[in-house]
Amino acid sequence: MRHGKPAFSKSARVSCREMADWIAQYDRSDTGGDMPSEASRLLASSALNIISSPLPRALSSLNALGRKPDLIDDVFREAGLPIFHLPGIKLSPTLWAAFFRIMWLCGFSRNAEPLGIAKQRAVQAADILVTSAKLSKGPVLLMGHGVMNRLIAKQLIALGWKACRQQGHGYWNANIYKSG
Structure with missing residues (x-):
């Protein structure tokens, strides 16, 4: 499941240098008062084991679901964004993030974890x-992040797991995988 909407949503145009601070604030942000749907609550309530970034x-998303993590591991954190310095340009943080993510996917990882390393983390995850x-003999809920969840899903499929329900990648959305 992807976390809820972060409370930090400052959207004024920023420069590249300001974007580094924006990302840091976003990473420190919890979900504030954002509440999950009833479907998300129901899904979370069925989990026998809870794992989190x-x-x-x-973590605040799990709290909103009334669940506590059994395991918190850095391997599940979101893949970082590289920052490229393009002086004189101010864009919305959403546009910068999309640009930086595309650059990252193309192999440019300046000051960020390279895609290959993130894929290695996805294998571990x-x-x-x-x-x-296997140990819990039942459903496991991962509370994670958009890009990293996708990389992990690819690894689960490579291990023979099947996607049996996909809601998408928005806030509170969950995709369910079962062993083959």
């Missing part, structure tokens, strides 16, 4: 989820 937006599902 350590970022505040993930998938292994943790599979082991957790």
Whole structure:
């Protein structure tokens, strides 16, 4: 499941240099008063084991669901964004984030974890989820992040797991995978 909407949403135009501070504030942000849907609550209530990213937006999302993590691991944190300095340009943080993510996907990872390393983390994360599902003999909920959740999903599929329900990648959305 992807976390709820972060409370920090400052959207004024910023320069590249200001974007680095914006990202840091976003990473420190929890979800404030953003509440999950009833479907998200129901799904979370069925989990026998809860795993989470350590970022505040993930942990506060679990709190909003009335759940506590059994495991918090940095391997599940979101893949960072590289920052490129383009002087004189001010854009919305959403546009900068999209631009930086595209650059990252194209292999440019200046001051950020490279895509290849994030994929290695996704392999570790998938292994943790599979082991957790085997040990708990039931549903496991991962409270994570958009890009990292997608990378982990690819690894689960590579391990033979099947996607049986996909809601999308928006806030509070969850995709369900079952062992093959």
